[in-house]
Amino acid sequence: MGLPRFGRPKNDGELSSNLFVANCGSAVGLSDDDIASVFCKFGELKGVYAADESGTRVIVAYVEEGSAQAALKALHGQSCPELGGRSLHIRYSVLQPTPQDQASDLVPVSITASDVSIPGLFLVHDFISAKEEEELLQAVDCRPWNSLSKRRVQHYGYEFRYDIRNVNTRHCLGELPSFVSPILDRISSCPTFENVKNIVLDQLTVNEYPPGVGLSPHIDTHSAFEDLIFSLSLSGPCIMEFRRYENGDWLPRVASSAVAKIENPEDQSNFIRRAIYLPPRSLLLLSGEARYAWHHYIPHHKIDKVNGKVIRRASRRVSFTFRKVREGLCKCEFPQYCDSRR
Structure with a gap:
């Protein structure tokens, strides 16, 4: 199975328990655990996922919508010392249906x-x-x-x-x-x-x-x-x-x-x-x-x-x-x- 697929909310002002977070990720030396250690302070997490293939954007998924709202308010546009002083750019994100023909969008990679x-x-x-x-x-x-x-x-x-x-x-x-x-x-x-x-x-x-x-x-x-x-x-x-x-x-x-x-x-x-x-x-x-x-x-x-x-x-x-x-x-x-x- 592939990773969950997320996108922008269809309506302005729509809240969500998921956050799109830019300027952090594996490509800038930040692991999912590093990111989770910061965002877990605002509530229970479902997980941290790569938002795309850039390695610089992630999805932070909370159990509760209120946790996401608190994290966005506290961290958006702010320099985060725990994440190398990077300024985070955050918005809400919603889980989108996965098309049947893309349900297995990852394939095992062989070495030989x-x-x-x-x-x-x-x-x-x-x-x-x-x-x-x-x-x-x-x-x-x-x-x-x-x-x-x-x-x-x-x-x-x-x-x-x-x-x-x-x-x-x-x-x-x-x-x-x-x-x-x-x-x-x-x-x-x-x-x-x-x-x-x-x-x-x-x-x-x-x-x-x-x-x-x-x-x-x-x-x-x-x-x-x-x-x-x-x-x-x-x-x-x-x-x-x-x-x-x-x-x-x-x-x-x-x-x-x-x-x-x-x-x-x-x-x-x-x-x-x-x-x-x-x-x-x-x-x-x-x-x-x-x-x-x-x-x-x-x-x-x-x-x-x-x-x-x-x-x-x-x-x-x-x-x-x-x-x-x-x-x-x-x-x-x-x-x-x-x-x-x-």
């Missing part, structure tokens, strides 16, 4: 690929060293970035065309840059991966994500790229989630789409959901079922929760995604998800 139990999904921790990470970041920062609406990208080998969501196989940008050659050599010799020795990865997309920016749910179009897709995480961590739609209803209307997005990514009535934590310097492989049948995406969060621990996103996260451009039609074992079969 084996715990995720998706065939074809592999994760290697510390695939590169901290020094190699720094050198790769310096190499791309010396080259021009292309700015999208929320992130920056670089393309090598073949340009990924966001207007057609595909690559133009007749327009090769040249070989992949020399600074990734050691990475490609290590991939081909890594014992964790099968059937990689003979594949020549010829397309690289470098993405830079600022805090709070993720990736929308998608499956890389089958006809655009071959079976193996590698993603190297640099600089910052994130959670990657996976969704399997059993009936294939997600299939896009435009057959040429290389990133097939679902129309309502929050409708959980017909999919299986899994998640994995990607630390810096880790290498993820999508192959087989994981590559062809599961949507993957990165939630648009500034903080992530992994096994009860709050992990704040770094000032930037950079990913290197290596693919092999496909020539001809896809002949995978997942026709309900395959654009080559339509």
